Amino acid sequence: MPIHHRAGEARRxxxxxxxxxxxxxxxxxxxxxxxxxxxxxxxxQLGVSRPSLREALIALEIDGQVEIRGGSGVYVSATPAGGGATSALGESPAELMQARV
Known part of the structure; x- marks a missing residue:
């Protein structure tokens, strides 16, 4: 059963x-x-696939909450506010990043 965000909109x-x-x-x-x-x-630790994790990290980077440093790792760049939900970035945040390039 999909997780719903608002008004029946399934969350990615x-x-x-x-x-x-x-x-x-x-x-x-x-x-x-x-x-x-x-x-x-x-x-x-989260029980998710690495591709799902990568997309989530890209979404958090777009939100300014983490910084992905190639070859070094992922660093917290802003303390997330409790209870905040990740906004929809379309099918995939990776597609958004590619479009920006």
């Missing part, structure tokens, strides 16, 4: 995963500038 998988990452950052008190666990570890 990356939005759900991004919200879980946001909750993880808040619950564990991960400070701004701190590095998140490695992608493989984070995917296992």
């Amino acid at each position: 998988q990356y939005q759900v995963v991004a919200d879980r990452i946001r909750a993880l950052i808040a619950d564990e008190g991960i400070a701004t500038g701190s590095r998140l666990p490695a992608e493989r570890e984070l995917a296992l």
Whole structure:
């Protein structure tokens, strides 16, 4: 059964995963500038696929909440407000990033 956001609008998988990452950052008190666990570890911890995790991280980067540093990792760039939901970025935030390029 899909998770619904508002007025029957089904939430995309990356939005759900991004919200879980946001909750993880808040619950564990991960400070701004701190590095998140490695992608493989984070995917296992959240019980999601790595492609879903990547899309969620891109959505959080677009929102300005994390910074993805190639070869270094993912860092918290803004402390997420509790209870905030990831906004819809279409089918895939990766498509948005590619369109920007």
